[in-house]
Amino acid sequence: MNAPSHTTHVPVVIVGGGQAGLSVSHHLKKLGIDHLVLEKNRVGHSWRNDRWDTFCLVTPNWQCRLPDYPYQGTDPKGFMLKDEIVAYLEGFARMVDPPIREGVSVTRVGKGPRGGFEVETSEGRLTADHVVVATGGYDVPIVPPYAHALTKDVAQIHSVDYRNPDQLPPGEVLVVGSGQSGVQIMEDLYLAGRQVHLCVGPAPRSPRQYRGKDATEWLMEMGYYELTIDRHPQGEKAKEKTNHYMSGRAGGHEIDLRRFALQGVKLYGSIAGMDGATIRFADDLAKNLDDADEVYVSIRRDIDKYIAAQGIDAPEEPPFVPVWTPRDTPTEIDAKAAGIGAIVWAIGFRPNYAWIDLPAFDGRGAPKFTRGVSPVEGLYFIGLPWLNTWGSGRFLGVADDAQFLAGVMSERLHARKSAAA
Known part of the structure; x- marks a missing residue:
């Protein structure tokens, strides 16, 4: 799947060969639009290596709906493991057969001297009428500056580099962050018999099975995944919200951090600072647990209302009752005295758009767009959470976003040809 290296101008350049970029390529091929996909590594790299x-996925396999390539296995309600995800994406790439150059980095995208765009790459320079940014938002691992002030006796890695418990040195482990990655790495360490400490942030949580179905099935029926950002009660602020945590491990289950506390995991509030062997935490553990549970309960309430309104015969479930409440949680510990030998940072990533030399971003450096269409004519974004709907950043919703952007490009290319004629 390698395009010829002598191409100097293409109508469309897609930067990124993951599921989003390949989905755009698929729809452009169906429309007969010449294009080129540039991927700095190889297809499936992030799933395979990061x-x-x-x-495993936290959403069921039936939600894997890349364009014209839905999940084809025998366990639609299961959750694909890492190798299965890679195989699914590689199978999609074989079907699409995109014009792609793997191992090619894009170092700059700017305005061309005669209109359009100039695309500088590790293999030379291209020009294009349209550029699609399909690189995602997980480029730069976040580690706070004060991490460098911690004693060197404690090993530190980011979640992107975590592979398994045996990789970490002996001793107890502090996981910082309670988003999807943080809680799943915490559970991975706990199941391996490691003593785990967890900094609990403001991430919300979700039910897994509720009233006879996986919660995602109810939400799909209720139209949650089709809710667009302009109709969301929180509007643009929804883009800043962390995904709800739960797990697909061992057939899928919800994660209640209070239960893990009963089983020996030591919980603290948000990380606040480090100095020498001292680690400081905010006094917000109770609030963060309560807020996560409120979101959990609100999802259950919405499902209850839907079941009642539709007259659905579904089994009843008892109301949620917290099984543990924090008492006298320390806001400071000594890592050496606590026996902590390693820290896993799981507080997310920052996107890197420094290579885009265009006025396409707001004051905080976030891309500006309406359903992926940038105010900079000819520039597009795809594969980001809430690009248009809740499902936009997932295997579930990227197909619709890709089809929409391909249609926009098709209309603009045809209008340009008509004007030239």
């Missing part, structure tokens, strides 16, 4: 050994 996930831990036991990683």
